[in-house]
Amino acid sequence: MGILNRIKQPQDLKTLNAQELKLLAREIREEMIDVVSKNGGHLAPNLGVVELTIALHRVFDTSADKIVWDVGHQTYVHKLLTGRQKEFKTLRLHQGLSGFPKRAESIHDCFETGHSSTSISAAVGFAKARDLRGENNYCIAVIGDGAMTGGMAFEALNHAGHSKTNLIVVLNDNEMAISANVGAMSSYLTRLRTDPRYARSKEEIEAILNRIPRIGKRMARAAEKAKDGLKYLLVQGLLFEELGFTYLGPIDGHDELLIEQTLELAKQRKGPVLVHVITKKGKGYLPAEENPDIFHGVGPFDKETGKVKKKSSIPTFTQVFGETLCRLGEENSNIVAITAAMASGTGLKGFGERFPERFFDVGIAEQHAVTFASALAFGGMKPVVAIYSTFYQRAYDQVLHDVCLSNSNVVLAIDRAGVVGDDGPTHHGIFDISFLRVIPNLTFMAPKDENELQHMLYTALCLEGPVALRYPRSVGQGVELDKELKELPLGKAEVLREGKDVTLIGVGPMVYTCLEAAQVLASRGVEASVINLRFINPLDKETILRFAHLTKRIVTIEDHMLDGGMGSAVLETLANAGMTDVAVERLGYDNYVEQGPIPVLQQENGLSVEGILGAVERLNVLQRLEGRNHG
Template identity: 60%
Template sequence: MSLLTEIKEPADVKKLTPGELELLAREVRQELVQAVARTGGHLAPNLGVVELTLALHSVFNLPRDKIIWDVGHQCYVHKILTGRREAMVGLRQFGGISGFPKRAESPYDVFDTGHSSTSISAALGMALARDLKKEDYQVVAVIGDGALTGGMAFEAMNHAGHLQTDLIVVLNDNEMSIAPPVGGLAAYLSRLRTDPMYSRGKEELENLLNRLPHVGPRVLKVIDRLKDSFKYLVVPGMFFEEIGFTYLGPIEGHNIPQLREVLQHARNTRGPVLVHVITTKGKGYQPAEKQPDRFHGIGPFDPATGEALNKGGPPTYTAVFGAEMVRQGERDDHLVAITAAMPDGTGLTPFARRFPRRFFDVGIAEQHALTMAAGLAAAGLHPVVAIYSTFLQRAVDQVIHDIALMELPVVLAIDRAGLVGEDGETHQGLFDVSLLRSIPGLVLMAPKDEQELRHMLVTALRYRGPAALRYPRGAGVGVPLTGAAQPLPLGRGEILRRGRDVTILALGPLVYAALEAARDLAGEGIEATVINPRFVKPLDEELILSWADLTGRLVTVEEHILAGGFGSAVLELLARNGRQDVRVQCLGVKDEFVHQGNPQVLREHLGLTPAGIKAAVQAILQEKPALTRKRSQSRGIWGG
């Protein structure tokens, strides 16, 4: 009989014997592999925290006690143990459960996460609220060694150490490897420090020595000095102790009895405590152990072999960008590349291999990445910062204050712009246009396909100020990648199809959906002009105004929030130029956060498909005809 089928809530885990917990860990791993093989997701991080999650659930009293998972991509085990095992079939799917903690899903999810380095700040806030309200519960933040490189984590730890509030931070360290002698000594010291007899004996010795006149206090000072020197030599946690934390560890992260023992001690220790846990990413599934980075986030795969199910197709935008960066790096030895812990995800690994001295991975530190890029630019180099749209949100001040204000030639290569998909609200790239287009002097572009991406990268590199190009996740549209990349005329769009009834302005790859919609409309006798604006800033004002005058009707299409987006820029242009008589329909994301799901499913839901564009055109044509200007004012618009 399966133990896992009997687990409905954490209270059920608390009833299990140590042997049953080990058996449950094996069952959970099998469940994880099967679930993620179906839907894709973050497999390696979850395989690495199976025992840690079981230990946390067996020691703490959930949901009264609070566990906050930093980033949250390691919360699948937690979800399985909190009544969502059957819902794992819909993991990261439209209408299913999220791949990250969600308060709306369960009372056991106490804080929504998706970006790194936030857990300790949130946990400290909860702990302070607990104390102010005179309540009694534990607050635990589980943070990885990678997320600990984020500045917020250090800011929060510094504050927690100063306040001395009861708080537990579990550092899940899956990168460090401790040699046996050091590990054995560290484990021994950890056992001493987690043993109540040690603390009691230490206090008794201090009391005894203090009672000895003259000699006692001097001996105690010598012992303290020796003890501190010894700890600095052999205990890796002295940094944490210096900022006010009690350090426990390092602990074997797959040893449930040891984890339970140390966590019990942590909950009985006053003030902030850091429990240092050593785990193996991908533990228990051979393909993930061998390639933990590949299985960090993976699409559907064959659980028997670990091989991906979806192969082939056009290259991704990311890969095209990475290849063009290498080509440009060959031509320009002032070109440097920067990433914030995403060399593979941003396509910069080939550049790093070819030009290791001109490549910088700053860790999870987006603010530092952009200000460092500003420093590089100010000193005469030409930096390209490759960053996901969702993570760029964390460093908007640096774009404004450290880059744009000095008109520095820093290029922002904004990957994962638009609907990213299964990672959900925290990862959709739907705010970059709104955040960037208000910044003076910044050029903002969006390619319609992977070939145009190459041209836009060169355009950005030639611009003598800050420039950004936003492009989507996933495969390109399959256009040929021919010839050398060439700079585009700054602020100039292109007409892809001409028609007298309506003008469709589609941003990025949605241009191809607009062209398909226009072909369908033509079959119904409706002729639509389709324009690829290319530039959100500066807009091709002359082109947009001339076609607004001719057709009197505009439909804007974008994978972005409507407030402050591309459509807003077009409306502002029309208002500034007295075109209040032009009918405009803006398609995009309304005032909402977009949940997880396959990007194509999400586009259908939001009306960002050929059918949705066609329906918007038909709706605008049903309205009272707009008062168009004389066609003579647009003479020559059909030519060339």
């Protein structure tokens, strides 16, 4: 029986000795590699926090203490240690364990996360609630160095330092390696920094170094010349101390006992404390150590070789976007590309390699990315900002105020629009139509396939003013790509099929679902019109009203929320035209959508041929047809 099988709840960890803890860490890594190789998931981040997570659960009691995991994609170890070992094989599967913290799953998940840079704010909230209630539990935020680039993290650090409430922030830094010597030195420095005989002053660094036996004076003299390790460690600590934190570290994030000792020190301190741990992304699995970017979020793979299982030969929308932008970048030196720590995920890696001086990865800073783009545009450039739909939610004010109000020539590429599959509700891009279509000056497009995507990107770069372009995560339709790019007529829908009985209006790849449904309806004697809306704004009201008048029955379908979506825009158009005699059925989502394969999620929510046929039946189209024929 393995060590992991003995861990039913976190308190079971406290019975293990040092050797058993090492075995446990190895077993956890093996279990995660096995499950993620089948299900896909965020492997590298979780392999890097095994010892850290074990130490956190040995030092704290998460039935009372609050551990907030930033982003939350690194909580697989946490789930294995908090009573979810039997269900772990269902990780990220439909109706299985979430890949992120989920309050409904466990009392040990105190806060649901999925977007970055939020953990310190949440931990401060928990700490203040504790203080107001007169309780004495611990509140801990675990945040990565990447998430620290988000402005919200610094806002929270500033508030926490000012409030002086008891709080522990664990900074998981996996951007630099750590050697045994650095680890030992850091441990010694940590003990010295907690010595109350030392005042926090400008002379603190020199005083600490001079107390190190034998080598301290030489180190003090060398400190000003140091360009790496020691200087980085000390200056980094001073930054947090200026914000009001006691800084402990950095320490080796794979030395479980050292982490425990440091966390125990943090518990003894009053006020906010920052514990800096250095970890290696992908630790313990060579393919993930060598390719942490690939294994950050990976699909199913062969665990023996680390090779990702072959995907479809049809390119994804993201790939076509990236390749088209590179092609256009060759022709126009004013085109620049911007992303927020998602170069590979948004298809911009190739652009960055070909045009490094025109590529900007601003880190996890979506707000900055959009405002930065607006100023680039006013400076004569043609910026394209590629961000996932779910993360554009974080930059709404910047889109509305800094781009659209001033009519800036910025292209907003909205990747991962619609449901995205196994990452679940925090990552589905099903709100962007509703919050963007209402903004004046913004042209808003959605392609039905990969060929139309390349023409829309070309069109977006030809237009004046801000343009948004939404497209899904999935592979394309497998259509042939035109050699010549063309500018699409602004605000004009594409009529793909004309029929007098019912009108099917789709946006994005849902247009193909409309075409399939029209074929089935034709076999039943129903003549359906099919409209590829193309432009969400400006809306082709003329075409909508013409077919509304012709058929009197409309079905809209979108990979998006119903409220405020494309179907709502069609209803508004009909209402404003006084066409109260037109019946409309809208297909879309009416709530948060859980994780699962994209086709399954769409089918469950009626975004399918069957869903359209059901909507047509509810419109009594067949009955009208029968009545007309009898008449």
